[in-house]
Amino acid sequence: MSSKPVRIGLLGRGTVGAAFERLLGERAAAVEAATGRRAEIAGVLTRSEGDFGVILERSELVVELLGGTDPARGYILDALRAGRPVVTANKQLLAQHGDELFAVARQVGVQLRFEAAVAGVIPIVRTIQESFGVTEIARVFGIVNGTTNFILSEMANTGAAYGEVLARAQALGFAEADPAEDVGGADAAAKMAILARLAFHTPITLSEVAYEGIEAIQPDDLAYAKELGLSLKLLGVAERRDGGISVRVFPCFLYGGHPLAPVEGPFNAVMVEAPAITEVTMSGPGAGGVQTASAVLGDVVSVLAGDAPVPEPLERLPIVTDVASSFYLHLEVADRPGVLAQIAKVLGDNGISVKSVVQRGFGEDARLVMVVHECLESRFAAAVEEIAELGDLRSPPRSIRVIEEELV
Ligand SMILES: NC(=O)c1ccc[n+]([C@@H]2O[C@H](COP(=O)([O-])OP(=O)(O)OC[C@H]3O[C@@H](n4cnc5c(N)ncnc54)[C@H](OP(=O)(O)O)[C@@H]3O)[C@@H](O)[C@H]2O)c1
Numbered sequence: 001m002s003s004k005p006v007r008i009g010l011l012g013r014g015t016v017g018a019a020f021e022r023l024l025g026e027r028a029a030a031v032e033a034a035t036g037r038r039a040e041i042a043g044v045l046t047r048s049e050g051d052f053g054v055i056l057e058r059s060e061l062v063v064e065l066l067g068g069t070d071p072a073r074g075y076i077l078d079a080l081r082a083g084r085p086v087v088t089a090n091k092q093l094l095a096q097h098g099d100e101l102f103a104v105a106r107q108v109g110v111q112l113r114f115e116a117a118v119a120g121v122i123p124i125v126r127t128i129q130e131s132f133g134v135t136e137i138a139r140v141f142g143i144v145n146g147t148t149n150f151i152l153s154e155m156a157n158t159g160a161a162y163g164e165v166l167a168r169a170q171a172l173g174f175a176e177a178d179p180a181e182d183v184g185g186a187d188a189a190a191k192m193a194i195l196a197r198l199a200f201h202t203p204i205t206l207s208e209v210a211y212e213g214i215e216a217i218q219p220d221d222l223a224y225a226k227e228l229g230l231s232l233k234l235l236g237v238a239e240r241r242d243g244g245i246s247v248r249v250f251p252c253f254l255y256g257g258h259p260l261a262p263v264e265g266p267f268n269a270v271m272v273e274a275p276a277i278t279e280v281t282m283s284g285p286g287a288g289g290v291q292t293a294s295a296v297l298g299d300v301v302s303v304l305a306g307d308a309p310v311p312e313p314l315e316r317l318p319i320v321t322d323v324a325s326s327f328y329l330h331l332e333v334a335d336r337p338g339v340l341a342q343i344a345k346v347l348g349d350n351g352i353s354v355k356s357v358v359q360r361g362f363g364e365d366a367r368l369v370m371v372v373h374e375c376l377e378s379r380f381a382a383a384v385e386e387i388a389e390l391g392d393l394r395s396p397p398r399s400i401r402v403i404e405e406e407l408v
Pocket residue numbers: 011012013014015016017045046047048064065066067068070071089090091116117120286287288289292
């Protein structure tokens with residue numbers, strides 16, 4: 001075994017960086033056994049410590065755990081151009097500047113690894129890039145944000161409102177002080193842009209991902225859904241559709257038999273579907289210092305062990321925006337004869353058929369909760385707009401997508 005240690009430049013020593021430094025020390029013997037090299041930290045950059053130029057000079061490999069796009073982008077580009085392999089957990093940076101970063105890595109011929117950027121400890125990047133590298137993937141989808149999955153599970157299990165559960169998630173460390181990126185869907189969208197690029201070999205960026213968050217979900221949506229045998233998840237979906245691809249993030253109901261339905265709390269789960277593999281599901285913790293550091297260390301070991309493919313786009317696939325979905329529709333209406341018939345007519349006129357309905361009376365009013373079969377989203381939106389204009393509606397209609405398949 002070589003006695004010359006690998007010197008690692010560590011950019012950032014926050015939650016993940018500090019856990020990585022600790023883990024590297026604890027697993028030093030295992031790293032040496034796996035790679036033939038000892039690994040040591042050559043220098044650390046934080047806001048109050050270290051100089052990037054000096055650290056780069058001393059390092060053979062750079063681990064970027066700063067977060068944010070700047071200055072991380074410049075540091076990674078400098079490191080790659082200087083011939084240093086880079087390991088990063090920075091999803092926003094890869095989702096926004098992946099084209100540039102991967103192009104430089106390919107040009108220089110050095111590795112850029114990023115397992116920890118998507119779905120925490122789940123080895124989904126490695127699986128898609130390496131195990132399914134030449135498989136024609138049809139769809140990658142799943143729960144890729146632990147904060148929102150914790151909030152939705154808690155709302156469903158306790159009946160509490162969104163704001164109350166968000167505060168609990170923050171107190172328990174499952175949500176950040178500023179939760180906007182998580183609850184608004186931008187975090188999941190960045191991860192789906194990265195997965196779509198890998199799965200479909202196409203240069204997709206964050207700006208091409210349509211996303212919605214969970215802020216508008218009401219406790220009674222979850223209560224009615226329970227009656228219909230549904231559970232609610234914030235899903236990221238990247239799929240081939242109509243000769244192009246669609247990449248989206250949205251709250252979505254799943255039936256009980258779906259493999260993602262039982263995934264609760266701050267966990268992530270990702271499914272890959274392809275004709276050649278049928279379907280693969282992986283689940284595990286979606287975040288956390290130690291868990292993320294473990295994925296980073298796995299990448300460091302891979303870099304030291306040999307070559308890895310740098311994602312190379314084959315073609316630019318068109319983005320399909322109007323896709324077919326099934327929907328849950330929640331309506332508060334006047335409890336009068338003929339109202340249901342009126343609503344059914346609007347749906348029917350738009351070619352939308354109803355799968356199930358729950359109706360409850362509340363004095364003068366009634367709540368009508370239904371699930372409709374798959375239809376083009378533009379058609380459903382048009383029908384909901386017409387329904388909203390019916391005189392008997394007591395509040396604006398609320399709708400959430402539903403995945404109809406019951407995979408077992
Ligand atoms: N936390 C998780 O569970 C998790 C999970 C998956 C992926 N990630 C990703 O991992 C990365 C790191 O996240 P984290 O939670 O460890 O962040 P964090 O706790 O906020 O730590 C960030 C570190 O970077 C340093 N830093 C930030 N901006 C800097 C600048 N301009 N110049 C020099 N140093 C700077 C900070 O320095 P100071 O110490 O001086 O403030 C701190 O040491 C992010 O890309 C994040 O998206 C995190």
